[in-house]
Amino acid sequence: xxxxxxxxxxxxxxxxxxxxxxxxxxxxxxxxxxxxxxxxxxxxxxxxxxxxxxxxxxxxxxxxxxxxxxxxxxxxxxxxxxxxxxxxxxxxxxxxxxxxxxxxxxxxxxxxxxxxxxxxx
Numbered sequence: 064x065x066x067x068x069x070x071x072x073x074x075x076x077x078x079x080x081x082x083x084x085x086x087x088x089x090x091x092x093x094x095x096x097x098x099x100x101x102x103x104x105x106x107x108x109x110x111x112x113x114x115x116x117x118x119x120x121x122x123x124x125x126x127x128x129x130x131x132x133x134x135x136x137x138x139x140x141x142x143x144x145x146x147x148x149x150x151x152x153x154x155x156x157x158x159x160x161x162x163x164x165x166x167x168x169x170x171x172x173x174x175x176x177x178x179x180x181x182x183x184x
Contacts, residue, residue: 065109066116068123071098072105078130082108085122091115
C-alpha cells in the first residue's frame with residue numbers, strides 16, 4: 064500500500080522538485096497526486112512500495128536537515144546585509160492587507176473577550 068511522503072500544501076516548487084530528484088536518484092518508485100479543484104486536497108508525493116518507505120523517509124530527513132541549514136544561513140546573511148524583510152517592509156508593500164489582518168485580530172480578541180465581559184457585567 065502506498066504511503067504519503069510529502070503533502071504538497073504550502074510546499075514551494077523548488078522543494079518539490081528537489082524531493083522528486085532525490086527520489087529519482089535513490090531509484091525509489093513514487094507517484095504524485097495533484098491538488099483538488101476546490102483546495103480540499105493539496106496533493107502529495109507517495110511512495111508506491113512499503114519497503115522503500117524507510118529509505119525514502121531517511122533521505123527526506125537528510126534533505127530537510129540540509130535545506131533548513133541553508134535557509135538559516137541565507138536568513139543570517141540577509142540580516143547581516145540588512146536585506147532581510149522586516150515588518151515595516153511588509154507594511155509598505157501591502158498596507159491594506161496588514162490593516163485587514165490587524166482588524167481581524169482585534170475582532171477575534173473582542174469575540175473571545177465578550178463572554179467574560181457579559182459574565183462580569
